[in-house]
Amino acid sequence: MFGKHVRILAIAAATAGVVAATVAQAADPRLERAAAELRVGELKSVRYAGDGLGWTFGQAYRPNDAWPKIRLNAWTRTINYETGAMRDEIVLTRAEALGGGGYPHTASQRNDQFVHGSFAWNQTAAGPAPGPRFVAERIHALWITPYGVLKAALRNDAKVGTRSIGGKPMTTLAFTEPGRFRAIAYLDQNRVVRVESRMPDPVLGEVDVVTVYGGYADFGGFAFPTRITQSQGGRPALDLTVHEVMPNLPADIALPDAVRTATERVTADKVEDGVWFIAGGSHNSVAIEMKDYVVLVESPLNDGRSLPVFEQVRKLVPGKPIRYVINSHAHFDHAGGLRTAVGEGATIVTQAGNKAYLERALATVTTIAPDHLTKSKRKARVIPVVDRMVLGDGTRTIELLHATDTNHSDTMLMAYLPKERLLIEADLFTPGPPNAPPPAQINPNNANLVDNLARLDRPVDRILPLHGRVVPATELYSAVGEKAP
Numbered sequence: 351m352f353g354k355h356v357r358i359l360a361i362a363a364a365t366a367g368v369v370a371a372t373v374a375q376a377a378d379p380r381l382e383r384a385a386a387e388l389r390v391g392e393l394k395s396v397r398y399a400g401d402g403l404g405w406t407f408g409q410a411y412r413p414n415d416a417w418p419k420i421r422l423n424a425w426t427r428t429i430n431y432e433t434g435a436m437r438d439e440i441v442l443t444r445a446e447a448l449g450g451g452g453y454p455h456t457a458s459q460r461n462d463q464f465v466h467g468s469f470a471w472n473q474t475a476a477g478p479a480p481g482p483r484f485v486a487e488r489i490h491a492l493w494i495t496p497y498g499v500l501k502a503a504l505r506n507d508a509k510v511g512t513r514s515i516g517g518k519p520m521t522t523l524a525f526t527e528p529g530r531f532r533a534i535a536y537l538d539q540n541r542v543v544r545v546e547s548r549m550p551d552p553v554l555g556e557v558d559v560v561t562v563y564g565g566y567a568d569f570g571g572f573a574f575p576t577r578i579t580q581s582q583g584g585r586p587a588l589d590l591t592v593h594e595v596m597p598n599l600p601a602d603i604a605l606p607d608a609v610r611t612a613t614e615r616v617t618a619d620k621v622e623d624g625v626w627f628i629a630g631g632s633h634n635s636v637a638i639e640m641k642d643y644v645v646l647v648e649s650p651l652n653d654g655r656s657l658p659v660f661e662q663v664r665k666l667v668p669g670k671p672i673r674y675v676i677n678s679h680a681h682f683d684h685a686g687g688l689r690t691a692v693g694e695g696a697t698i699v700t701q702a703g704n705k706a707y708l709e710r711a712l713a714t715v716t717t718i719a720p721d722h723l724t725k726s727k728r729k730a731r732v733i734p735v736v737d738r739m740v741l742g743d744g745t746r747t748i749e750l751l752h753a754t755d756t757n758h759s760d761t762m763l764m765a766y767l768p769k770e771r772l773l774i775e776a777d778l779f780t781p782g783p784p785n786a787p788p789p790a791q792i793n794p795n796n797a798n799l800v801d802n803l804a805r806l807d808r809p810v811d812r813i814l815p816l817h818g819r820v821v822p823a824t825e826l827y828s829a830v831g832e833k834a835p
Contacts, residue, residue: 390497390501396572397599404420404590418445421442434465463488496563532547533548550716551682553682555724563578564578577590614658618637625638638767646691647678674733676699678816690721692723701763712730753778764802772811779829788831789829
């Protein structure tokens with residue numbers, strides 16, 4: 351649930367004065383009592399810290415598996431409710447080998463993740479890295495916190511009702527944060543003990559989240575839970591034990607100019623006649639011109655990334671439809687633009703193990719924030735590849751090959767152009783900076799890619815990775831201490 355695909359969020363908050371005014375005008379005394387007892391209007395910011403377990407949402411080894419488990423060795427969240435800003439500082443390690451998430455197999459990793467209003471970013475060694483695809487999820491995370499959900503309920507005129515859980519009646523607050531999420535908060539003795547929410551998701555269309563708060567204790571006059579558990583899409587996502595809560599500490603989370611002014615950048619570099627490497631962001635695509643149509647390998651992230659990619663490809667090859675989009679695997683960052691592709695009229699080609707899962711996701715109609723697919727009213731067409739499929743039209747051949755026995759994904763496809771001896775792959779090999787020395791330890795995914803190329807007997811001159819830069823195949827073999835065949 352953390353790291354590249356971690357679920358932690360925020361949005362612009364009401365000021366204390368607005369919250370106080372809303373409390374005063376609230377018609378239902380149950381909401382007034384809860385807000386007053388918890389001192390909602392008095393809490394301007396909070397920092398809380400703990401440890402526990404997380405799960406990397408959208409990074410399952412197989413589409414219907416649980417999300418991969420990670421250990422949260424240190425976890426600190428700072429929220430400024432007045433500015434709608436949040437910072438998460440996380441130190442984590444893998445708890446199991448299989449699945450994605452981009453985390454090292456043998457070391458811990460620190461992630462610093464932010465949201466401020468409608469902007470999200472991650473702090474890296476090179477500086478703040480804009481993350482527009484994280485905005486919705488981090489907004490959701492901020493406003494389903496125990497105090498955040500009450501503030502959101504107040505400003506969104508929540509409908510107050512009663513429901514029972516395990517035979518125990520509870521007060522409920524049902525509301526919609528427009529364009530962001532829907533939620534029902536459950537109150538037991540005026541404390542938020544459960545939030546059921548639904549939020550937009552680029553792959554699933556919309557995803558259900560259940561967050562449970564327990565073990566309330568007093569921290570500086572504010573009641574706060576010491577145990578937080580969460581599921582996303584029906585699978586575990588978080589199990590956190592809170593050790594420290596610090597209300598109303600200074601929480602000046604500044605929005606970097608580099609994030610505020612960032613725009614989606616799409617570049618196109620010609621690799622061979624009719625083959626372009628589409629880059630400019632964290633995730634790449636490859637456009638391949640055929641006689642009467644275009645094949646696009648990978649439609650990643652979301653509408654915000656994939657729509658500009660489609661626009662760029664149409665400029666490169668005007669007059670030919672983008673007929674097929676090849677999906678490398680079902681991890682949500684790589685599958686996040688498939689709904690976009692269907693909305694653009696493309697047929698999806700994916701490994702057979704992904705077919706049923708993606709068909710269900712692509713059939714979801716989005717209502718909270720209608721996306722490109724929902725607006726297009728198109729229906730998905732999904733072609734499965736078991737081990738190998740060939741796309742050809744007499745002018746060019748593309749082989750789609752199942753990469754087996756990887757730690758990363760059991761349903762991984764590679765694209766291979768035999769005439770050009772080009773390999774297109776995702777996550778099995780991400781080249782380092784130019785002239786960087788080989789890694790001190792062999793990455794098991796790199797070794798697996800070498801094994802797959804040997805098994806398939808496919809000679810490769812250059813690799814077009816779906817992360818990073820185009821490199822000669824010798825860089826892959828150097829990374830595993832071998833000479834290229």
